[in-house]
Amino acid sequence: MENYAIELKGVTKRFGSVVANNQVDLALKKGEILSILGENGSGKTTLMNMLSGIYYPDEGQILINGKEVSINCPKDAFDLGIGMIHQHFKLVDILTAAQNIILGLDGGMKLDMKKINQEIDALVSKYGFDLTPAEKIYNMSVSQKQIVEIVKVLYRGADILIFDEPTAVLTPQETERLFTVLKKMKLLGKSIIIITHKLNEVLEISDRVAVLRKGKCEGVVETKDATVESLTELMVGEKVELNIQRSDPKKPEKRIEMRGVTVRNSEGLSILKDISFVAKSGEILGIAGISGNGQKELLEAIAGIQKVDSGEILYYPPNSTTVEKLSEKTVREIQNLKISLSFVPEDRLGMGLVGSMDLADNMMIRSYRSGDSRFFTDRKTPRKLAKKIVDKLEVATPDINTPVRKLSGGNVQKILVGREIALNPDVLMVAYPVRGLDITSSYTIYNLLNEQKEKGVAVMCVGEDLDVLLQLCDRILVLCEGKISCIVNAKLTSKEEIGMYMTGARKAGV
Amino acid sequence: MSTNTKKISHKTLHLTKRDSIATWKAWVIRLIAVLLALIICAFVIVGITGENPLNVYSGIIDGAVGSKRRIWVTVRETVVLLLIGVGLMPAFKMRFWNLGAEGQILMGGAAAAALMIYAGNLPPVLLIILILIASACAGIIWGFLPAFFKAHFNTNESLFTLMLNYVAMQIITFLIVFWENPSGSNSVGIINSANKGGWFPKIFGSDYTLNIIIVVVVTVVMTVYMKYTKHGYEIAVVGESHNTANYAGINVKKVVVRTMLISAGICGIAGAVIVSGASHTISTSTAGGRGFTAIIVAWMANLNPLGMLLVSAFLVFMQQGAIQIASQYGLNENASDIITGIIIFFLIGCEFFIKYKVRVKKSEEDAA
Numbered sequence: 001m002e003n004y005a006i007e008l009k010g011v012t013k014r015f016g017s018v019v020a021n022n023q024v025d026l027a028l029k030k031g032e033i034l035s036i037l038g039e040n041g042s043g044k045t046t047l048m049n050m051l052s053g054i055y056y057p058d059e060g061q062i063l064i065n066g067k068e069v070s071i072n073c074p075k076d077a078f079d080l081g082i083g084m085i086h087q088h089f090k091l092v093d094i095l096t097a098a099q100n101i102i103l104g105l106d107g108g109m110k111l112d113m114k115k116i117n118q119e120i121d122a123l124v125s126k127y128g129f130d131l132t133p134a135e136k137i138y139n140m141s142v143s144q145k146q147i148v149e150i151v152k153v154l155y156r157g158a159d160i161l162i163f164d165e166p167t168a169v170l171t172p173q174e175t176e177r178l179f180t181v182l183k184k185m186k187l188l189g190k191s192i193i194i195i196t197h198k199l200n201e202v203l204e205i206s207d208r209v210a211v212l213r214k215g216k217c218e219g220v221v222e223t224k225d226a227t228v229e230s231l232t233e234l235m236v237g238e239k240v241e242l243n244i245q246r247s248d249p250k251k252p253e254k255r256i257e258m259r260g261v262t263v264r265n266s267e268g269l270s271i272l273k274d275i276s277f278v279a280k281s282g283e284i285l286g287i288a289g290i291s292g293n294g295q296k297e298l299l300e301a302i303a304g305i306q307k308v309d310s311g312e313i314l315y316y317p318p319n320s321t322t323v324e325k326l327s328e329k330t331v332r333e334i335q336n337l338k339i340s341l342s343f344v345p346e347d348r349l350g351m352g353l354v355g356s357m358d359l360a361d362n363m364m365i366r367s368y369r370s371g372d373s374r375f376f377t378d379r380k381t382p383r384k385l386a387k388k389i390v391d392k393l394e395v396a397t398p399d400i401n402t403p404v405r406k407l408s409g410g411n412v413q414k415i416l417v418g419r420e421i422a423l424n425p426d427v428l429m430v431a432y433p434v435r436g437l438d439i440t441s442s443y444t445i446y447n448l449l450n451e452q453k454e455k456g457v458a459v460m461c462v463g464e465d466l467d468v469l470l471q472l473c474d475r476i477l478v479l480c481e482g483k484i485s486c487i488v489n490a491k492l493t494s495k496e497e498i499g500m501y502m503t504g505a506r507k508a509g510v
Numbered sequence: 511m512s513t514n515t516k517k518i519s520h521k522t523l524h525l526t527k528r529d530s531i532a533t534w535k536a537w538v539i540r541l542i543a544v545l546l547a548l549i550i551c552a553f554v555i556v557g558i559t560g561e562n563p564l565n566v567y568s569g570i571i572d573g574a575v576g577s578k579r580r581i582w583v584t585v586r587e588t589v590v591l592l593l594i595g596v597g598l599m600p601a602f603k604m605r606f607w608n609l610g611a612e613g614q615i616l617m618g619g620a621a622a623a624a625l626m627i628y629a630g631n632l633p634p635v636l637l638i639i640l641i642l643i644a645s646a647c648a649g650i651i652w653g654f655l656p657a658f659f660k661a662h663f664n665t666n667e668s669l670f671t672l673m674l675n676y677v678a679m680q681i682i683t684f685l686i687v688f689w690e691n692p693s694g695s696n697s698v699g700i701i702n703s704a705n706k707g708g709w710f711p712k713i714f715g716s717d718y719t720l721n722i723i724i725v726v727v728v729t730v731v732m733t734v735y736m737k738y739t740k741h742g743y744e745i746a747v748v749g750e751s752h753n754t755a756n757y758a759g760i761n762v763k764k765v766v767v768r769t770m771l772i773s774a775g776i777c778g779i780a781g782a783v784i785v786s787g788a789s790h791t792i793s794t795s796t797a798g799g800r801g802f803t804a805i806i807v808a809w810m811a812n813l814n815p816l817g818m819l820l821v822s823a824f825l826v827f828m829q830q831g832a833i834q835i836a837s838q839y840g841l842n843e844n845a846s847d848i849i850t851g852i853i854i855f856f857l858i859g860c861e862f863f864i865k866y867k868v869r870v871k872k873s874e875e876d877a878a
Contacts, residue, residue, distance in 0.1 A: 016528055305756050331759035343757070351753040357746065365758045368743050377740050
């Protein structure tokens with residue numbers, strides 16, 4: 001009989017009428033790395049949350065080391081040696097690594113930090129981590145924080161480690177380092193599950209792959225027998241073309257120009273420092289960088305939402321010689337100038353849309369002032385628009401009177417992108433346009449962006465998946481700590497090069 | 511398999527969020543909640559007073575709708591409460607916690623009383639129009655202060671509006687010194703009891719027809735305002751997220767101030783409806799806690815005007831009933847507050863069962 005660390009038998013979990021997991025059978029062998037692959041909403045995270053005690057299955061059995069168990073709370077999971085490393089770290093910023101690691105553990109009256117530090121150091125050298133126990137969390141980079149999370153669960157004696165999208169926030173170099181650590185842990189006998197939707201990583205790191213689709217396990221395959229195409233087909237349920245057509249920019253003209261723009265936050269720290277660049281019509285300008293390095297502020301400054309401290313933002317209207325200074329205008333003034341500037345912000349339900357309003361009402365967020373009446377809103381046009389977008393982009397919704405927060409992430413994004421493109425923009429800014437979207441929806445969005453580019457729109461796209469940025473964009477601007485570290489031609493660069501610029505390991509011109 | 515473990519079964523409760531629930535089912539749950547509440551109340555009544563709870567209940571009904579006059583009082587109080595609830599609605603929709611309705615009512619009432627006292631001889635129609643305008647303005651002044659500071663300095667509007675209630679109360683105490691009648695009584699007494707200057711006139715044989723008309727008009731106008739106008743849309747967006755509002759190019763500060771002025775203005779008019787339309791006098795208890803009760807009204811009805819009407823009617827019904835049972839059985843008026851409290855507790859509690867499904871799950875586990 002084979003030795004399994006975890007066995008799931010017929011596990012089902014429902015939320016209302018939605019079946020998140022349907023009769024899932026899955027097994028994790030001892031000492032292997034198993035990838036769980038699936039699109040957003042396929043039930044990966046729900047499944048893992050049942051292992052870590054956050055949810056309780058409606059039906060089915062969970063066996064740990066061959067013994068049936070009932071995991072009622074996260075503590076039960078710890079006691080069984082299951083440790084989960086969440087996508088969003090759960091660390092206290094002002095405490096040190098060691099303090100975070102022991103947080104919540106039982107202990108005697110006396111806190112023997114010296115002994116704890118020694119134990120942590122022992123773990124660190126055993127697995128070859130790069131970690132100083134006395135360092136404060138707020139001084140750490142994202143990948144160091146992740147290491148703290150890993151050590152935290154190892155310190156608690158976890159034998160089974162579950163990683164939820166561990167590479168989502170890492171640069172290519174950091175990802176490599178994480179994989180080295182994972183391989184080391186595997187050699188030392190740990191069993192590991194990685195939840196992900198990145199196919200390349202699955203092929204690189206795992207021994208076996210389990211593919212989930214719509215809450216069901218579609219099959220478990222040996223990684224050596226799998227290819228990107230075969231896994232995609234399992235994941236999506238049909239063959240998909242994974243190509244982005246990139247045409248050469250036609251007659252590029254200056255649309256937006258930033259000249260030495262500096263933006264400070266409410267505490268006076270500069271978020272953007274001396275930014276100068278040009279965005280041209282008919283091209284897609286990618287904006288890369290580690291999350292939180294000024295991407296959000298850059299787009300918001302152009303949209304007029306973020307106040308600019310110094311420098312200027314200029315807009316060159318098509319077929320005209322006038323120049324508008326956007327940096328001195330409010331959002332309303334920019335709208336009144338008939339500047340067609342569309343913006344898909346990163347925070348869809350916190351900024352781009354209102355979650356509790358229905359589709360039709362969300363259509364008018366940026367255009368509610370139009371209409372014949374001075375006082376009353378025009379509800380007919382937005383309703384028509386909502387219907388059109390639902391049809392054209394195949395939005396899955398009961399009707400257009402549904403509050404948008406009830407829709408899945410992909411459909412929310414389609415509504416938002418659809419609305420902004422319907423404005424017939426001259427400039428289109430999108431932030432993380434495919435975050436949380438399944439493969440088919442992602443390609444729908446890429447095609448929409450390309451369509452806009454070919455219509456002569458100046459497209460700016462903040463993205464996190466470098467593979468996609470490299471395929472989609474014409475030029476890529478890399479931000480690091482609020483400064484432009486380089487602007488490169490997407491055809492002539494590589495993922496590794498951009499990764500170096502992202503971390504500031506390389507500076508422009510060096 | 512080792513045999514020295516035995517199975518024990520134990521029950522666990524599992525909650526699942528409902529996707530949706532049929533409207534009739536939701537109402538059945540609410541009805542069950544009210545019935546359960548009445549049963550619990552019966553125990554409380556017997557325990558405290560030893561009275562037959564059915565008698566007490568019929569006393570409440572008698573007090574609220576037992577005679578023509580009582581019905582009219584219940585209606586009068588209901589519409590005032592509804593009016594204040596409608597006043598709070600736009601502010602609450604914007605997530606601006608206006609806890610100062612009490613003060614805004616008092617200021618509106620003071621403006622009405624002042625006009626009645628100093629301009630009681632003006633033509634009645636003109637006087638009543640002036641009273642309505644003046645009371646709205648008085649409320650608006652009381653609402654402008656917290657709104658302005660919220661918009662420009664981000665002060666805490668809950669504290670600000672709450673504290674202004676006490677200021678308003680002190681102003682009324684101060685005014686009573688001037689308006690004392692008869693002197694030495696430390697109260698204003700019935701104003702213009704002879705010529706009824708500034709009193710709402712009898713229309714269709716009732717003293718309270720104008721009260722009802724004003725409330726219905728304001729309620730309808732505000733419902734339309736919130737639902738169909740650009741202003742209403744702005745309020746909804748600002749209430750959901752200031753970020754979205756900025757993104758949409760909405761001037762958040764302006765909307766905050768404007769909306770609060772509307773809210774406070776309506777509460778000021780409520781002051782006039784109370785003073786000119788019902789009590790014809792003013793005292794520190796003119797608002798009588800209605801400014802706070804209306805918060806319950808607004809939220810229990812989820813800011814829906816029709817729901818607010820139902821909740822107001824229920825609360826006033828219980829209040830009027832309380833006065834009756836207090837005299838009939840020599841109970842303290844608080845007895846009815848206990849009953850109202852228990853019913854509200856059950857009504858709010860049952861919303862949980864409308865949102866979630868509860869299942870008892872048996873599970874078997876190894877025990878050492």
